[in-house]
Amino acid sequence: MGLSRRGVLVAALYFLVALASVLTLSSVVPPFEAPDEPAHFLKADSIARGQVRPRVIGDERGGEVDGAILRLIHTYQPHITKLSPVSPAVADDAAAVRWSNDHAQVTFSNTAQYGPFFYLPQAVTLVLGRLIDLSVDESYRLARVAGALTSILLASAAIALASWGRPLLVVMLLTPMYLFLTVSVSQDGLLISVAALYAALLTRLWSRTPETGWLTVDRTFLVALACAWMLALARPPYMLLALLLVHPRGPGVQALLRRRNFLKGLATPLLAPAVTIASAILWLFWAHVPGTRLALDPTIDAGAQLKLILTQPWRIPLIIANSGSAIEDVASHIIGVLGWLSIVLHSWAYAVGWWAIALAAIAVLLHRSGASFRVAGAAWPIILTVCGGIALALYVTWTPVGASRVLGMQGRYFSPLFSMGVLALPSLPVAFAGARLMRGRWVEYVREGMAALACAGMVLVLMHGLVLVRHAYLGV
DSSP: OOOOHHHHHHHHHHHHHHHHHHHHHHHHSOTTOSTTHHHHHHHHHHHHTTOOSOEEETTEEEEEEEHHHHHHHHHHTTTTTOOSOOOHHHHHHHHTOOOOOOEEEEEOHHHHTSOSGGGHHHHHHHHHHHHTTOOHHHHHHHHHHHHHHHHHHHHHHHHHHOSSOHHHHHHHTTOHHHHHHHSSSSSHHHHHHHHHHHHHHHHHHHTSOOOOSSSOOOHHHHHHHHHHHHHHHHSGGGGGGGGGGSOTTSOOHHHHHTSTTHHHHHIIIIIHHHHHHHHHHHHHHHHSOTTOOSOOOTTOOHHHHHHHHHHOTTHHHHHHHHTHHHHHHHHHHHHOEETTTTEEOOHHHHHHHHHHHHHHHHHHHTOSSSBOHHHHHHHHHHHHHHHHHHHHHHHHHHSOTTOSSOOOOOGGGTHHHHHHHHHHSBOHHHHTTTOGGGGSTHHHHHHHHHHHHHHHHHHHHHHHHHHHHHHHHHOO
């Protein structure tokens, strides 16, 4: 299945808009203005030094970094979250920080357990910065540009490769939140991009006749498997997304049992997600070093919290009900609450952003090639279970024991699942192929119009976000 000319054109237009946005953001946003970015920067440097597994430092996790990084973070510390221009004195002090090879053991428990893959562009750039004798500040800025360019290139590839669902992918990859996250030395931008690429590859796999055999030797399948694996190692609840590798129209277990080559037939539908999930669980135990804590808050105890849930499961509906306000915050974060969640867009921008997402979803529903109700229905339980897994992980690891609601919920944890939404939206022309209404030319006209309006609406929201960021950090 080749690339469509329209898909390549849309991807090229997207890349130009995204490139202009990330270059603007990288020139305006001061260092360490994304959530938890200092800890992500420490993680990236530890990977640049070849440290894949976190090290135990006291009762926390971390690694060995160049002491100059700590000096750079300390230099910018008074400015972080202040939403003001960087003073000339701070800029001069930051420019004077050079790589020292003065090794320091430092803790960054909240990012230490993440997989290494989404830090590779930044880590490679930090190594390059040392080799060509850039300052630490220059190396940092180059690293976040490298991460941003890698992110939007992968996002553009996802848009070009998608067999259906392209309007929703474009709209979600144009949100101010996503593009702001790409311009940081963190894993969030790349994670969202790879999730979009995974969804696009699955649309191509699901468009084919289901196959069986010992791990399909097919480039599309293998790249999708690699995406699922990287997502699983980045955030444990995402491991369940590997189940989407099972073709919804493939043979069931009963059909496979009737075959003489049962193990061979079972391999492709079940072994691929099984390997991914098993790898993620092994990484979870390997990276979460026993005896260490994610948070130093004494009221947070993952073991005690999990025991409380298991012994009092009736608390779960109450916790969900009490977390309603957090869900509202997540909805805003998905469109864009920038900086350290301190740059809030105007109310009209959130309304326009969600209308754009809704129009894009309708355009996907009206696409003449896409998932049937049965195929789309297979995606819903998996995506919703991952959402529940994210909330559970936050409740267990970041919420005080016995709290009545989940703390720490942010849109960046759920944004990747909106790309997966292209798999959960059935094609109405496919589902109602016999209906005369679905055969008219009006369907195509409405679909194209809604897709165009959705993209235009999100571009408007993006421009508004860029203006607010410029005003916050440059004062103009």
